[in-house]
Amino acid sequence: MHATLDLAERISRISESSTMKVAAEADRLRREGIDVVDFGAGEPDFPTPDNVKRAAFDAITQNFTKYTAAGGVPELKQAICDRHKEDYGTAYSPKECIVTVGGKHAIFNLMQALIEPGDEVVIPVPYWVTYKDVVNYAGAACVFVDTDEAEGFQLRAAMVERHVTSRTKMVIINSPSNPSGAVFARAELEKIAQLAKDRGFWILTDECYHRFLYSGEPYSMATYPGIKDNLVIAGTLSKTYAMTGWRIGFALAPTQVIDGINKLQSHSTSNPTSIAQKAAIEALRGPQDSVGTMLAEYRKRRDFVVARLRQIPGVRINEPQGAFYAYPNISCAFSGGIANALQFSEKLLAEEYVAVVPGEAFGTREHVRLSYATSMHELERGLDRMHKFIAARQSCSRGA
Ligand SMILES: Cc1ncc(COP(=O)(O)O)c(C=O)c1O
Secondary structure, eight states, X not given: OOXXXXXXXXXXXXXXXXXXXXXXXXXXXXXXXXXXXXXXXXXXXXXXXXXXXHHHHHHHHTTOOSOXXXXXXXXXXXXXXXXXXXXXXXXXXXXXXXXXXXXXXXXXXXXXXXXXXXXXXXXXXXXXXXXXXXXXXXXXXXXXXXXXXXXXXXXXXXXXXXXXXXXXXXXXXXXXXXXXXXXXXXXXXXXXXXXXXXXXXXXXEEOTTTTOBSSSOOOOGGGSTTOGGGEEEEEESTTTTTOGGGOOEEEEOOHHHHHHHHHHHHHTTOSSOHHHHHXXXXXXXXOOHHHHHXXXXXXXXXXXXXXXXXXXXXXXXXXXXXXTEEOOBOGGGOOTTOOSHXXXXXXXXHHHOEEOEEGGGGTOSSBEEEEXXXXXXXXXXXXXXXXXXXXXXXXXXXXX
């Protein structure tokens, strides 16, 4: 007798990551020999720093190639806590830290440890794709909070408060934001922290882009007095140290939460790769200048992308304050066979071979996301093509 091919119900609650889908389609076209410009991937185009690579070679040479503790080696946990302290002035200890297989894994495990069916999770829009699916997978309900493009997609505490109910279990904060590049005002984040304490919900702060800020001081919500019992942090080395393929992330959270995640990891992934853990220690403890070098380059690219997008008739763009994404409003192009960002992206890829991610993936219909973690040369070529594509649509030139 054949096994039934009906997949578990929880799998039907999630869909494949749209950013990964775009990457796969751009890849397919490239393999056909087509000259695609790819603005889809949220991945630094810089190599992993040499000192980090050397640490991995050393780990192999020294046979550091066996299982480690499921939650990572103590030395790496300490390095994560020390770096966090140095960057933001926080005070975490290794028992409040766990090493994960990338930042996504930290987010997934934090949700699995904390969220239950019937819970509500508040998610500001536009949001990073994965949050919604991970909440759905946990059987909880997403409660979306719209932000306003005209206000630079800023999140204010009052907006969050309007959506908090007795079932609110968690509020997700991602600042700098993927996809909008918005950096939320510190005063508002502090008010949200106070709200969490007053109303008894968790804040999950995703610090993926914390080191990529174009102005102002680095800030972690963990410095808000008395917040640590209501706060969980998801972090990653992927973007900060151009280490996307190494798969090292972490969670900082109260000990009970970390213990829960440790149990989960002990039965699922076991330890993150031993070699990558050694590389991560070097990334966190070694020279930090590569981060500044990348940030300076991203700033140049941001200025270029914003200036070029503003030259395209009918396109609106808020200047990103952090991360490496631009999120222009391309709704002027909604005419003659294009009714939304998804169709815009499909046509742009099919006709001009430029890959962008449609706003639908992030909860809005009038925007597309361009990653500028790619070379100036590619940015020039892609933006030329996008300009041509949009300017050819009468609906855009009329509004210009
Ligand atoms: C907002 C945000 N959080 C977390 C991640 C996770 O990164 P990784 O799993 O590669 O460490 C990403 C990656 O794109 C991201 O954009």
